[in-house]
Amino acid sequence: xxxxxxxxxxxxxxxxxxxxxxxxxxxxxxxxGSDPGEGNGISLQVVEWQDGVALAQTLELATSSLAPGTYDxxxxxxxxDGVWSNTTIRxxxxxxxxxxxxxxxxNNFNEIILGTRIDHFDSxxxxxxxxxxxxxxxxxxxxxxxPKFNGxxxxxxxTLRFTFPSKYQAEYIIEKSKDLLIWEExxxxxxxxxxxxxxxxxxxxxxxxxxxxx
Ligand SMILES: [Ca+2]
Ligand SMILES: [Ca+2]
Ligand SMILES: [Ca+2]
Numbered sequence: 001x002x003x004x005x006x007x008x009x010x011x012x013x014x015x016x017x018x019x020x021x022x023x024x025x026x027x028x029x030x031x032x033g034s035d036p037g038e039g040n041g042i043s044l045q046v047v048e049w050q051d052g053v054a055l056a057q058t059l060e061l062a063t064s065s066l067a068p069g070t071y072d073x074x075x076x077x078x079x080x081d082g083v084w085s086n087t088t089i090r091x092x093x094x095x096x097x098x099x100x101x102x103x104x105x106x107n108n109f110n111e112i113i114l115g116t117r118i119d120h121f122d123s124x125x126x127x128x129x130x131x132x133x134x135x136x137x138x139x140x141x142x143x144x145x146x147p148k149f150n151g152x153x154x155x156x157x158x159t160l161r162f163t164f165p166s167k168y169q170a171e172y173i174i175e176k177s178k179d180l181l182i183w184e185e186x187x188x189x190x191x192x193x194x195x196x197x198x199x200x201x202x203x204x205x206x207x208x209x210x211x212x213x214x
Pocket of ligand 3: 124126128133138139140141142143144145146147
């Protein structure tokens with residue numbers, strides 16, 4: 001017996017695919033959580049098997065009534081003599097769609113929509129967080145597509161904030177210049193996979209900034 005659990009974008013459906021290789025099945029049941037005992041689970045319809053040896057069934061379960069958490073799903077079958085099989089148990093997790101499980105800037109709902117991993121901040125392991133890739137319009141599922149290196153400057157009063165998309169654990173040298181000719185190192189930053197940068201007080205007529213990957 002195999003069970004495949006797939007999540008759909010709305011977090012409402014759980015799809016189970018059951019497959020048996022057996023001669024005869026007269027009962028089929030499942031439960032979620034603690035085992036209620038043989039014969040006390042939720043009955044499933046037994047459908048005819050193909051070629052006399054295999055039976056497959058797809059079941060859709062609404063998970064909307066389940067609080068976020070990890071659950072055990074148990075499935076078992078009964079033969080013509082009324083004997084139940086061993087229970088096949090699969091563990092699955094119901095996620096809160098509004099929660100950002102891996103803290104990458106995308107909530108769980110959007111991760112499912114985008115096909116990115118709920119439990120890992122960098123699905124394609126290219127060093128850039130999924131949320132950053134989404135906002136920078138690079139593909140969070142392709143390691144050969146990374147965010148373009150665009151520095152962003154925001155000015156608020158006399159404060160200038162310089163940010164750029166950083167690669168996780170890459171070193172960047174922030175350099176500044178007053179004339180675009182002479183550059184001096186301001187500081188070094190270690191990328192965190194997200195937008196990062198520094199704020200500067202504007203106390204001279206012109207200030208140019210650049211971030212140079214080490
Ligand atoms: Ca996330
Ligand atoms: Ca990435
Ligand atoms: Ca990518």
